[in-house]
Amino acid sequence: MSDSPEAIRANIDRTREELGLDVDALADKVTPSKIAQRQTDKMMGRFGSLRDRVMGAADDAGSSVQGAGSGAVSSVSDAGRTAVSKAQGNPLAVGLVAFGVGLVVASLIPASQKEKDAAGAIKEQAQPLMDQASGAVKEMGEHLKEPAQEAVAAVKDSATGAASTVKEEATSSADTVTERAREARDTVGDSA
Numbered sequence: 001m002s003d004s005p006e007a008i009r010a011n012i013d014r015t016r017e018e019l020g021l022d023v024d025a026l027a028d029k030v031t032p033s034k035i036a037q038r039q040t041d042k043m044m045g046r047f048g049s050l051r052d053r054v055m056g057a058a059d060d061a062g063s064s065v066q067g068a069g070s071g072a073v074s075s076v077s078d079a080g081r082t083a084v085s086k087a088q089g090n091p092l093a094v095g096l097v098a099f100g101v102g103l104v105v106a107s108l109i110p111a112s113q114k115e116k117d118a119a120g121a122i123k124e125q126a127q128p129l130m131d132q133a134s135g136a137v138k139e140m141g142e143h144l145k146e147p148a149q150e151a152v153a154a155v156k157d158s159a160t161g162a163a164s165t166v167k168e169e170a171t172s173s174a175d176t177v178t179e180r181a182r183e184a185r186d187t188v189g190d191s192a
Contacts, residue, residue: 003191008184015177023170030159032152 028034111119 003184003188005185005188008181008188012177012181016174019170019173023166026166027163030162032155032159035155035159
């Protein structure tokens, strides 16, 4: 280490800057809004990845079926093979494609009067269940509200504590650096 006052000052300034950057980074990391944003970004990434996998398999199967203009039989069999190969290990995509095909087929066939009557009866019978489910969801939301607020308060308290600890440690470190700088200055002044 050099004994020149300029080198000591430069070292002190560099140390202060590093401490400032560390304090800023730590404060940024423990800020509740930043924590919530990181969690939101993580969940959006997961949903985006899932959507891309599902939509990719469905798009590939759809494009195979669209190309069935000239050779309908060969294209349909190719589409089946393509859908199977794309959907292996992805049962959600298979279910969505099958559901979509079922909806298309169902929309092409008109409903009979018996089916309409049965659907009306089922709807009437299901209404109390829908009301119960709605009530249960609202009740569950109310029960979860308080624990969520407590969790937010706990995160805020721990973040505040961490920030004050970091501030105290930064102040202590700055005082130590200042003390050492004074000692070095006195040493340099005594030797000159």
